[in-house]
Amino acid sequence: MSEVIVLDTHIWLWLINGNFDRFPDHWLEKFELAESLGVSPISCYEIALANQRGRLELSYPLQEWIQQALTVAKIDIFSITPEIAIRAVNLSAIHKDPFDRIIMATALAYGAKLASIDNLFSKYVEIKDHLMERGK
DSSP states (O other): OOOEEEEOHHHHHHHHTTOGGGSOHHHHHHHHHOSEEEEOHHHHHHHHHHHHTTSOOOSSOHHHHHHHHHHTTTOEEOOOOHHHHHHHHHSOSSOOOHHHHHHHHHHHHTTOEEEOOOGGGGGOGGGGGGBOOSOO
């Protein structure tokens, strides 16, 4: 059975850069078999912001890097809808990072699995069933 998978920003970066050792081995096969593999537009913003602040060096100019990172790996963009905005605001107040909250709400709204190794995500009961398993 194929799944819809939302990639957290760091997973997307690692996937594009070939840093497969940074996430569980079995995830790569899940990504390849996914019905839809994608990111929130907020991940594009996070990458742009990190690049602008000098915390992330990209191999191409920003616009080109994002286009390549979406096209070459066949990454979809999951739109931020009003439902996602509302879900993000209504998530438990575990941490306040609005980017992470939008990414989590995106997985909920699309009924998707969420690929992230952010330990704070597992504290959200709302997304517990949506997080990809780290073990086999």
